[in-house]
Amino acid sequence: MTSENATDKSVPEASVPSKTASESSVPDKTVPHKTVAESTTTVPESTVSESDFAEAQVDGSSVTQNGSALTETEANVEVKLADMQADPNNPLFSVKRFEDLQLSDELLRGIRSMNFQKPSKVQEKALPLLLSNPPANMIAQSQSGTGKTAAFSLNILTRVKLDLLAPQALVLAPSRELARQILGVIEQMGQFITGLKVIAAIPDPTRKGQRYEAHVLVGTPGTVQEQLRRRLIDARNIGILVLDEADNMLDQQGLGDQCTRVKQLLPKNIQTVLFSATFPPHVINYAKKFAPDANVLTLAHEELTVEGIKQFFIDTDQDNDKFATLLKFYGLMTQASSIIFVRTRKTAEMLESRMIAEGHQVAQLSGALEGPDRDRVIDQFRSGAAKVLITTNVLSRGIDVQSVTMVINYDVPTTADNRDADPETYLHRIGRTGRFGRVGVALTFVHDKNSWEQLHHIAEYFKTDITPIDTNDWDSVEELIQKVVKSSRAGKTTQEMNEVLNG
Numbered sequence: 001m002t003s004e005n006a007t008d009k010s011v012p013e014a015s016v017p018s019k020t021a022s023e024s025s026v027p028d029k030t031v032p033h034k035t036v037a038e039s040t041t042t043v044p045e046s047t048v049s050e051s052d053f054a055e056a057q058v059d060g061s062s063v064t065q066n067g068s069a070l071t072e073t074e075a076n077v078e079v080k081l082a083d084m085q086a087d088p089n090n091p092l093f094s095v096k097r098f099e100d101l102q103l104s105d106e107l108l109r110g111i112r113s114m115n116f117q118k119p120s121k122v123q124e125k126a127l128p129l130l131l132s133n134p135p136a137n138m139i140a141q142s143q144s145g146t147g148k149t150a151a152f153s154l155n156i157l158t159r160v161k162l163d164l165l166a167p168q169a170l171v172l173a174p175s176r177e178l179a180r181q182i183l184g185v186i187e188q189m190g191q192f193i194t195g196l197k198v199i200a201a202i203p204d205p206t207r208k209g210q211r212y213e214a215h216v217l218v219g220t221p222g223t224v225q226e227q228l229r230r231r232l233i234d235a236r237n238i239g240i241l242v243l244d245e246a247d248n249m250l251d252q253q254g255l256g257d258q259c260t261r262v263k264q265l266l267p268k269n270i271q272t273v274l275f276s277a278t279f280p281p282h283v284i285n286y287a288k289k290f291a292p293d294a295n296v297l298t299l300a301h302e303e304l305t306v307e308g309i310k311q312f313f314i315d316t317d318q319d320n321d322k323f324a325t326l327l328k329f330y331g332l333m334t335q336a337s338s339i340i341f342v343r344t345r346k347t348a349e350m351l352e353s354r355m356i357a358e359g360h361q362v363a364q365l366s367g368a369l370e371g372p373d374r375d376r377v378i379d380q381f382r383s384g385a386a387k388v389l390i391t392t393n394v395l396s397r398g399i400d401v402q403s404v405t406m407v408i409n410y411d412v413p414t415t416a417d418n419r420d421a422d423p424e425t426y427l428h429r430i431g432r433t434g435r436f437g438r439v440g441v442a443l444t445f446v447h448d449k450n451s452w453e454q455l456h457h458i459a460e461y462f463k464t465d466i467t468p469i470d471t472n473d474w475d476s477v478e479e480l481i482q483k484v485v486k487s488s489r490a491g492k493t494t495q496e497m498n499e500v501l502n503g
């Protein structure tokens with residue numbers, strides 16, 4: 001089975017017309033910034049005290065950022081987060097505390113162990129709806145890096161009955177890396193629930209013939225379908241189905257069918273929960289059929305970009321110059337961690353070998369690798385042992401590595417036929433940085449009329465600014481990017497950067 005996006009295939013290099021000089025200069029965009037119409041709630045005083053700042057934030061999948069090049073003190077960083085969480089226009093805003101959300105003492109301890117101070121907007125809004133009885137379906141959308149995993153995991157961990165060692169909740173994710181990450185979060189959050197068992201249902205030859213005896217399963221759709229069919233997963237007690245990255249799971253060729261079949265093999269009337277940062281219009285109707293009568297929390301696409309992610313593009317003269325330009329950024333890429341996204345496995349392999357030939361250290365992950373190799377590469381990246389990761393869309397969604405400060409779109413994200421821009425994938429790719437109020441840089445390479453138009457379409461779609469970078473003024477580029485890389489929280493830093501950008 002394949003647990004990755006259909007676009008992660010080797011496709012022939014597109015033959016694109018070379019642009020004329022006039023086409024290559026990108027007009028200034030005056031696209032307005034988003035306005036968030038939501039929330040008229042009063043702003044609470046920050047309730048975070050200095051003593052709460054003792055530990056850096058940790059989660060089930062990545063360790064603290066202490067090893068990265070970040071320079072701000074933890075206290076400063078947390079004060080900025082508290083400010084953001086007190087701003088009603090911020091997706092991290094909340095009027096409530098986790099203690100107000102009807103969670104067990106064990107879960108509150110789990111949340112504290114992750115150093116979460118206050119819920120985000122999606123956590124505050126989704127949790128009461130998810131936890132109400134009788135259980136209701138939910139479709140929830142929230143910007144990348146705003147804590148959707150915790151929202152659906154807390155619902156699962158509140159509802160599972162420990163005295164029944166049988167799968168009661170099933171989470172499906174589009175890649176093995178994301179499934180493993182979610183499993184890590186559920187385990188960490190549930191670490192004080194004695195006896196809790198969580199298993200990954202991803203391709204694993206060592207599990208041959210073994211039954212999945214756990215309270216919670218997190219898997220990829222193909223493996224779960226197969227194991228249900230073989231009756232190695234006992235579906236009779238499953239009461240919750242979560243689809244993370246739900247729009248992708250329902251819409252992507254192959255994955256959609258697998259998810260539908262899995263659902264057919266589960267009991268009727270279970271709680272179906274769909275989460276994603278994006279729900280394009282053509283998917284939302286299907287999502288509503290998949291999760292009937294759901295509580296729906298959605299956002300307009302103008303509201304989806306994340307304040308802390310500074311978006312730039314570089315116009316290279318032709319495809320060949322892309323590699324030379326990429327090399328210039330290597331120093332900046334290694335200051336913290338970076339991800340380079342390309343369209344095909346072939347390009348990923350080619351870039352890896354060319355960068356290694358230049359004497360640079362890079363790691364590469366695509367669907368062409370076997371499971372254990374994929375695990376090794378992503379684990380090295382999470383631990384900071386590998387700082388630059390070249391990958392395809394297989395890792396565009398959900399992956400949470402807090403130290404990622406740069407995302408490079410070596411290829412503009414396009415639809416499977418490589419004709420049109422793919423705004424959703426763009427948003428997910430750049431969302432690998434700027435997690436939960438952090439700052440990051442997203443840099444997209446354009447090299448001809450087509451790729452420029454595709455990026456322009458993406459900027460228009462999200463009503464966001466993507467700023468051109470002038471590589472002739474390398475010192476300023478470096479200074480600007482250093483500024484972002486060296487700070488870890490948005491807020492004042494974003495303002496400062498905007499001031500630099502606006503001259």
Ligand SMILES: Nc1ncnc2c1ncn2[C@@H]1O[C@H](COP(=O)(O)OP(=O)(O)OP(=O)(O)O)[C@@H](O)[C@H]1O
Pocket residue numbers: 057058059060114115116117118119120123142143144145146147148149150276277397398399400402431432435436
């Ligand atoms: N209430 C909180 N306080 C502080 N940090 C939090 C909180 N909730 C989640 N986080 C952290 O925020 C980061 C992003 O969370 P998560 O991966 O769940 O985002 P997401 O909304 O699922 O993003 P994506 O759309 O990219 O999948 C994680 O490192 C997580 O530990």
